[in-house]
Amino acid sequence: MTEREFRAWQQYAARRMLPTRRMEFYLAQIAMLIAKTMGNQPEATLADYLFDPDDDGADLDDEDAVKEALGFSPRNMKD
DSSP: OOHHHHHHHHHHHHHTTTTHHHHHHHHHHHHHHHHHHTSSOTTOOGGGGOOOOOSOOGGGSSHHHHHHHHTOOOOOOOO
């Protein structure tokens, strides 16, 4: 990997707040499940527990695009 490519990957990771964004998704999922099961909030969504990034990346506005970019695939917790 060249230095130029390495710097490009650093910029990519910084723009998408990696790896903290992935951890944020996992923690948001836990908070959402607790709210749905113990907090009597059946309409809670994952977006209710996520922080929005402050950068101007247009591709981060769509929650599904962010999940795909991070490889976020939570387990289905249905009975």
